[in-house]
Amino acid sequence: MSDTSRDIILRRIRESLRKPAPQPGRPDFAAPLHPRPAPTDDLAVLFAQSFVRVGGVFFFCESVEHFYDQLFAYKKERELEHLYVWEPELKKLLHDGDIGFQGDEADFIAQADAGLTTCEALIARTGSVLVSAATSSGRRLSIYPDQHLILARTSQVVTDIGDALELVQQKYGPDKLPSMVSLTTGPSRTADIEKTLVLGAHGPRSIVLFLLDDAPAATT
Secondary structure, eight states: OOOOHHHHHHHHHHHHHHSOOOOOOOOOTTSOSSSSOOOOSOHHHHHHHHHHHTTOEEEEESSHHHHHHHHHHHHHHHTOOOEEOOOHHHHHHHHHTTOOOBOSOTTHHHHOOEEEEOOSEEETTTTEEEEETTSTTTTTTTTSSSEEEEEEEGGGEESSHHHHHHHHHHHHOTTSOOSOEEEEOSSOEEOTTTTOOEETSSSOSEEEEEEEOOOOOOOO
């Protein structure tokens, strides 16, 4: 009597149970996350492309004076009346350029149109900005205002997230890391409700980066 379909299935099950299931190979946690390294010829260009791709607004500043011009024009175009700046070095920089800003927390909750901060690093591969609570901007100035403006230098651009975290460790030491380190990739957004994209749901509606070229001038 020939085997029925049921007998064949049961026999295959019994045979498979006699053999150990194949196990996946042990992952190499030391291997790089990305199989191919990012190009390192010009990380600033790679960052700018990635940053714009995720929805950021990018300005390249050839000098401090160029930064003043671009920031002044952006404020005028967006009609930013209340630009909050809390970091002493940024306050001095804007004061020297005769750029108006709000240097204290007066009416911050009601009038926080925008906040200008520095950052710890820029990640070229993802277009992300690494910020921390170690500066005078604290935790709030990069999150609460409707627009987050950032002044960064080309020397802060690194390839990957791991490189950025290494910079933070080198800067503060393993025992004095900031109480908050956060990655910002594009404007705050969510599509949890009926798959409708909403900007500014839990952070700034827009992120604007002014990248100041601090590379040493080439000598002839």
